[in-house]
Amino acid sequence: MLKRKIVILKLYALTILGKNSKKADLLRKSGLFAEYGRGGYWHPAWIPSYPELIHIGNNVSVAADVRLYEHDLVRRMWICDPGYKGSEVPYYTGEIYVGDNSIIGARSIILYNVSIGKNALVAAGSVVTKNVPDYAIVGGNPAKVIGDTRKLYNKRISNK
Amino acid sequence: MLKRKIVILKLYALTILGKNSKKADLLRKSGLFAEYGRGGYWHPAWIPSYPELIHIGNNVSVAADVRLYEHDLVRRMWICDPGYKGSEVPYYTGEIYVGDNSIIGARSIILYNVSIGKNALVAAGSVVTKNVPDYAIVGGNPAKVIGDTRKLYNKRISNK
Amino acid sequence: MLKRKIVILKLYALTILGKNSKKADLLRKSGLFAEYGRGGYWHPAWIPSYPELIHIGNNVSVAADVRLYEHDLVRRMWICDPGYKGSEVPYYTGEIYVGDNSIIGARSIILYNVSIGKNALVAAGSVVTKNVPDYAIVGGNPAKVIGDTRKLYNKRISNK
Numbered sequence: 426m427l428k429r430k431i432v433i434l435k436l437y438a439l440t441i442l443g444k445n446s447k448k449a450d451l452l453r454k455s456g457l458f459a460e461y462g463r464g465g466y467w468h469p470a471w472i473p474s475y476p477e478l479i480h481i482g483n484n485v486s487v488a489a490d491v492r493l494y495e496h497d498l499v500r501r502m503w504i505c506d507p508g509y510k511g512s513e514v515p516y517y518t519g520e521i522y523v524g525d526n527s528i529i530g531a532r533s534i535i536l537y538n539v540s541i542g543k544n545a546l547v548a549a550g551s552v553v554t555k556n557v558p559d560y561a562i563v564g565g566n567p568a569k570v571i572g573d574t575r576k577l578y579n580k581r582i583s584n585k
Numbered sequence: 586m587l588k589r590k591i592v593i594l595k596l597y598a599l600t601i602l603g604k605n606s607k608k609a610d611l612l613r614k615s616g617l618f619a620e621y622g623r624g625g626y627w628h629p630a631w632i633p634s635y636p637e638l639i640h641i642g643n644n645v646s647v648a649a650d651v652r653l654y655e656h657d658l659v660r661r662m663w664i665c666d667p668g669y670k671g672s673e674v675p676y677y678t679g680e681i682y683v684g685d686n687s688i689i690g691a692r693s694i695i696l697y698n699v700s701i702g703k704n705a706l707v708a709a710g711s712v713v714t715k716n717v718p719d720y721a722i723v724g725g726n727p728a729k730v731i732g733d734t735r736k737l738y739n740k741r742i743s744n745k
Numbered sequence: 746m747l748k749r750k751i752v753i754l755k756l757y758a759l760t761i762l763g764k765n766s767k768k769a770d771l772l773r774k775s776g777l778f779a780e781y782g783r784g785g786y787w788h789p790a791w792i793p794s795y796p797e798l799i800h801i802g803n804n805v806s807v808a809a810d811v812r813l814y815e816h817d818l819v820r821r822m823w824i825c826d827p828g829y830k831g832s833e834v835p836y837y838t839g840e841i842y843v844g845d846n847s848i849i850g851a852r853s854i855i856l857y858n859v860s861i862g863k864n865a866l867v868a869a870g871s872v873v874t875k876n877v878p879d880y881a882i883v884g885g886n887p888a889k890v891i892g893d894t895r896k897l898y899n900k901r902i903s904n905k
Contacts, residue, residue, distance in 0.1 A: 430603075443750075464825050466818065466821060483825070484821070484824075484826065486818045486821045486822070488817075488818055490812075492650075492691065492692060492709075494709050497648075497709075498646045498648055498688055499688055499706060499734075499737065499741070500741070501626060501644070501646045501688065502644075502646070502686045502687070502688050502704060502706070502734060502738075503686075503738060504644075505624050505643070505644040505686070506644065506685075506686045509738060510742065513742060514738070514741045514742055515741065515744065517741065525826075526822045526826045527822070528817075528818055528819055528821065528822050530817065530818075531812065531814055531854075532812065532854060534691075534692060534710045544822060544826065546819060546822070548874075549817070549854055549872065550854045550872035550886055551886075552709065552710035552724075552726070554708075554724070564872075564887065565872075565886050565887055566710055566711075566712075566725050566872075566886040567724065567725055574819075574822060577819065578822075578829060581819070581820075581834045581837065582833060582834050584835065590763075652809075652810075652851065652852060652869075654851055654869050657848075657850065657869070658786065658806045658808055658848055658850075659848055659866060659897065659901070660901070661804070661806045661848065662804075662846045662847070662848050662864060662866070662894060662898075663898060664804075665784050665803070665804040665846070666804065666845075666846045666864065669898060670902065673902060674901045674902050675901065675904065677901065694851075694852060694869055694870045696869060712869065712870035712884075712885075712886070714868075714884070726870055726871075726872075726886040727884065727885055
């Protein structure tokens with residue numbers, strides 16, 4: 426889709442100009458996403474293939490090299506294999522939700538059919554395959570709950 | 586090697602032109618790989634340093650940002666360290682095999698000395714350090730068996 | 746910072762010219778890092794946002810696509826959320842140390858407040874969240890100790 430390609434070119438331009446803070450606004454105004462809330466941050470010079478399946482809440486921060494995978498290629502396995510009716514297998518996609526105030530850490534992957542709650546934190550390098558509760562900190566591959574952002578807030582505000 | 590660099594430049598060009606579906610054909614015809622089967626899909630604008638160690642079957646799909654690491658840098662550890670005879674340690678490489686109809690999910694890493702069977706599925710973001718049986722679904726880091734593509738087929742064909 | 750941007754442009758130029766072996770020297774001479782030892786190897790066309798928090802020993806090898814994350818974005822969670830005094834939460838950073846002769850494998854992530862010992866090996870694709878002892882081989886996400894580089898040396902020198 427042409428509109429999507431233009432948005433990606435603009436993301437590249439903002440990256441080269443060092444204007445990462447303008448990217449979330451660009452995505453919100455593009456109208457390509459199912460939902461894209463106010464006041465967030467988007468670092469990657471990349472958007473999903475089907476942004477119409479992605480719901481981003483308010484004040485969501487998406488760090489460098491994050492990927493939201495809302496589709497897969499698995500159907501190709503069966504297309505050329507005579508033992509299967511591959512062409513009858515539907516192309517697979519699923520929606521992704523990211524709740525208000527959540528942080529998606531650098532190099533993380535969020536898979537289809539995942540809902541990330543509000544005020545959640547996905548640690549850098551995570552692969553998120555299941556829903557993430559509100560306030561949870563998740564990390565690892567596959568990602569597991571490893572903490573609570575309310576406790577992290579208390580720790581950080583007292584260390585200031 | 587000059588031929589390898591030209592192939593990489595062509596992969597970049599196909600990426601910019603949005604012609605990802607032409608990449609597998611380019612790699613097969615390049616003759617650089619130990620083996621590169623018919624009818625597959627290759628998304629990355631990247632090829633391994635030593636494609637002559639990589640065996641790709643027929644109808645193999647390789648998603649975005651996949652890496653096949655057929656060598657490592659470990660020998661460097663001992664070259665400058667006087668406690669070791671580093672210069673006598675051989676440069677380390679190993680072969681990688683990917684069987685017919687298999688899918689290598691986005692951002693996965695396949696390490697040297699790994700054979701991936703036929704009709705296998707490597708989930709997005711996996712790091713594959715051991716052999717993958719035919720029909721296995723593997724995921725995680727390190728990747729473990731988490732399912733069977735024959736069951737996945739039944740699930741997807743019935744959901745159509 | 747302008748000096749940092751110039752170094753990144755030079756890293757891109759060396760990448761395009763295929764002169765990866767010149768990158769470590771460029772970073773050492775840049776003076777941007779807290780410490781950058783002699784005789785190493787640096788492959789990524791990337792440096793951390795705050796290299797002044799990164800300590801690299803002598804003869805350290807950093808493979809393709811490695812990231813050293815010395816800061817996070819978490820503070821943003823609380824800035825726009827009225828339930829929190831987000832603007833009082835300090836911006837979070839932490840130092841990273843990599844000891845002499847260590848190898849950081851391709852696509853690995855090293856997080857803040859991590860010290861990697863001497864002659865350690867971080868396997869490809871690892872996410873390192875805790876300190877790594879001297880001579881340890883770590884792998885996985887989160888990374889765990891999976892071997893010893895002294896044993897690996899004996900194995901590789903005898904296989905030559």
